[in-house]
Amino acid sequence: MKVSDLIMGPVIVGIGIIALVAATMQPKPFFGTGYGGGxxxxxxxxxxxxAGLLLTLNGWRERAIQPLLVIGNWARSPRHIANAAVVLASLGFYILFSTxxxxxxxxxxxxxxxxxxxxRAPGxxxxxxxxxxxVVKVSFQDLLLVPLPWGLLEPYAGALSWR
Structure with a gap:
């Protein structure tokens, strides 16, 4: 499936603005460091x-020759639809249950x-x-000091953190 850059560009700009707003809500930098969680x-x-602005500009230039939406053959494949469903379900699961x-x-x-x-390789x-x-936990929580939710493991937070 191909969605026109004229549609995806503003969507990506919107996601970027959301990321910028969320970054301002992160903890302020610690004394002596030039950066914090944001x-x-x-x-x-x-x-x-x-990137979104560049995509929008490209989509505007090609608007006469590029359709807004082209659905490929993969959209008829149950395996590919399952792949997309797992990714979307995973995102929803993380948003709902990570805290x-x-x-x-x-x-x-x-x-x-x-x-x-x-x-398809379980091991x-x-x-x-x-x-x-x-790697992600150590990099973000222990090195960059970005607070990640402990959730059910909060009683074990001291044992799971090396600082």
């Missing part, structure tokens, strides 16, 4: 706004479900999901 989301937000379950559990389930859907999916969540 630094990375700000960079992503600005990049999305610029209650916590980042580690919710993210593990999302990454594992997606890897399992796309690779490899399990190992990659565990390593991915470990």
């Amino acid at each position: 630094f990375f989301p700000s960079v992503i937000g600005y990049a999305l706004v610029v 209650y379950l916590g980042f580690i559990i919710a993210s593990f389930l999302v990454v594992f479900a997606n890897l399992l859907q796309f690779t 490899r999916s399990l190992v990659v999901a565990v390593l991915t969540i470990l």
